[in-house]
Amino acid sequence: MIITAAHVPAIVALIAGILILIMPRLLNFIVAIYLICIGLIGLGLLRWLHL
Template sequence: MNIHVSLGPLVSLIAGILILIMPRLLNFIVAIYLIVIGLIGLFGLGAAHF
């Protein structure tokens, strides 16, 4: 059984969980999320499967 996890949804899930746990960090989490998604888009890591 192979499980393919792409990086974008994984980062989204982690960001969502952190926002639920620590709502005060919302601005930082959103900023980091946007930077990571932007870097994934620029360098084409969205197609990478781990």
């Protein structure tokens, strides 16, 4: 399976959801990281990752 830019939000959301289930106190931290990552990907600043 080739991971493309379209797959990244789904993978990040899946990992965030699992972490929130395991440790609910991480909710604010995980949401902040998720929003930052989606923002950087949306702006095209993470193209060096070849996503």
